[in-house]
Amino acid sequence: MALVVGGLLAAFETLVNWGQWQWWPWWLVDYVGAALLIGGGVLTLNNHSAGDRLLCAGWAFNIGMAWMSMAGNIEDGTDPARAGRVAGFYVALIGLHMAVASLCLWLAISSRRKA
Numbered sequence: 001m002a003l004v005v006g007g008l009l010a011a012f013e014t015l016v017n018w019g020q021w022q023w024w025p026w027w028l029v030d031y032v033g034a035a036l037l038i039g040g041g042v043l044t045l046n047n048h049s050a051g052d053r054l055l056c057a058g059w060a061f062n063i064g065m066a067w068m069s070m071a072g073n074i075e076d077g078t079d080p081a082r083a084g085r086v087a088g089f090y091v092a093l094i095g096l097h098m099a100v101a102s103l104c105l106w107l108a109i110s111s112r113r114k115a
Helices: 002-017 024-045 051-076 080-085 090-114
Strands: none
Touching: 002 024, 002 051, 002 090, 024 051, 051 090
16 A cells, blocks of 8 residues: 555656646655655565554655645645646545545554554
8 A cells, every 4th residue: 555655646746746846845745755655665565674664654754744735725725726737626635645644554553563
């Protein structure tokens, strides 16, 4: 799941911003979040000892990133140029991302306790 979400996050961020890049810290965090998930997923699949910790950090980072994005979009409203390019479901997509990340963090922590 981390590999899928990380890949989709990086691809979607590139698609949404292509040709209209925002201030660099606003899009860089999405790539950091994607890298944490992909790195944690790969390390976990390879049974590396740091994989589960990196995976938990990646999911937690994504929850915080999605929360800040959702709060900003609700307070300021979605960017009309961006909202049009993602069919007007931008806040819903952020909410879905936050829900998936929350579930996956819980699963990662639960599996870590069992180990």
